[in-house]
Amino acid sequence: MSVSTGRVRMSPESRREQLLDLGARLLATRTLDEISIELLAEQAGVSRGLLYHYFGSLQEFHVAVVRRAVEDVYAITAPRDIEDPLEQLQVSLGAYLDYVSENYTGYVSLIRAAAGGHEELRRVYLDARRALTDRILDIAGAEQLAAIGVEDTPATRMLLDAWAAMVETAVVAWVDDPRDLSRDDLLSRLTHALPGVVTG
Amino acid sequence: MSVSTGRVRMSPESRREQLLDLGARLLATRTLDEISIELLAEQAGVSRGLLYHYFGSLQEFHVAVVRRAVEDVYAITAPRDIEDPLEQLQVSLGAYLDYVSENYTGYVSLIRAAAGGHEELRRVYLDARRALTDRILDIAGAEQLAAIGVEDTPATRMLLDAWAAMVETAVVAWVDDPRDLSRDDLLSRLTHALPGVVTG
Secondary structure (H helix, E strand, C coil): CCCCCCCCCCCHHHHHHHHHHHHHHHCCCCCHHHCCHHHHHHHHCCCHHHHHHHHCCHHHHHHHHHHHHHHHHHHHCCCCCCCCHHHHHHHHHHHHHHHHHHCHHHHHHHHHHHHCCCHHHHHHHHHHHHHHHHHHHHHHHHHHHHHCCCCCCHHHHHHHHHHHHHHHHHHHHHHHCCCCCCHHHHHHHHHHHHHHHHHC | CCCCCCCCCCCHHHHHHHHHHHHHHHCCCCCHHHCCHHHHHHHHCCCHHHHHHHHCCHHHHHHHHHHHHHHHHHHHCCCCCCCCHHHHHHHHHHHHHHHHHHCHHHHHHHHHHHHCCCHHHHHHHHHHHHHHHHHHHHHHHHHHHHHCCCCCCHHHHHHHHHHHHHHHHHHHHHHHCCCCCCHHHHHHHHHHHHHHHHHC
16 A cells, blocks of 8 residues: 555545554654654655644654554454453464564654653553553453452552553563563463452 | 761762762652752752762763662662562562652652663663562572472563563552552562463
8 A cells, every 4th residue: 555646636534544554654664763754755755744734743743653553553452252361362462462573663662752751652652551451351341350359440450551561571572582482471471460460 | 967068078989979869869759850960969068060070960960860779779679588589579579669659759750761762771770670680589599489480591581570560560550549459469469470470
């Protein structure tokens, strides 16, 4: 799919979406800071003015790219009709790991930007992590949670978020250097650590 | 202990140490960015010139303050002759939690600065986290590790580091708002999550 569709007439919304798709794809090999308006204009075959028209500023463009990236992560880790919640979780974690693996440069730059001073990126990132962990509870459902002694409380959600921080740290480190750990072993450990954290 | 010791003659090393002590103490109520050379000069009753003489630049001063802060964390979480490694770990985590609680503003600013763009702070921070988790393995000792099926491998150390990221995220969130979770319950969950992560 080329963004520089030339003569094809597109709505502003579609065009903006395509530009964001391109921005998010550039994260595969570039840090967020490296994705400038100039680079995007060149890659998309559009003017810098048009990009400023769509996104306002470089910072707003970066926020939009990160928002798109986290939407991508949310989509690719969606549940796939697997009945056992932990099995489902492990499959979703695998999809997350593959995303990090394929977008390592950009993903690492994104989490650093989010963790650092940039408040809006931080908010987008934390909201995304929260949405991912909320979905885990939703998938498990009240009945299954009760069966393993988990109550859906603010404390449970806080602990799940901390578990997600462990997952991210481990996955980023593993993609950088897997040491002597297989992909399945890593995913299994991270998955099975969760019930212990939330049930106490 | 006042840093402005007036007429008392001190070695440059002692004076530098005292200034760093003061800087680290200021983290209790101030972010790293708020701890300027001007503020420290005022609080210590010394000239700004003297501070630049000791630390070179504001950035170097901040790195030195963070180094001191993580040394403090390392010291207060030191093992206390408790035989059971998990019990020992839980006591150490409690000391860490108390440090975060007493230095919340500064500690949060420190981890954000370390996670963000500032490479030297990042290095100091990651080295400190690594030293803390290395000590956990050292305390447990090869024999006890073997008893629970843990081998001291690069993968184990990587997973321990990820577990430490979970601990930090949970402790910072808990200090900010404990929800319905008691201190002991939090510490116990974090402690007991560790064997599962490293043994698989």
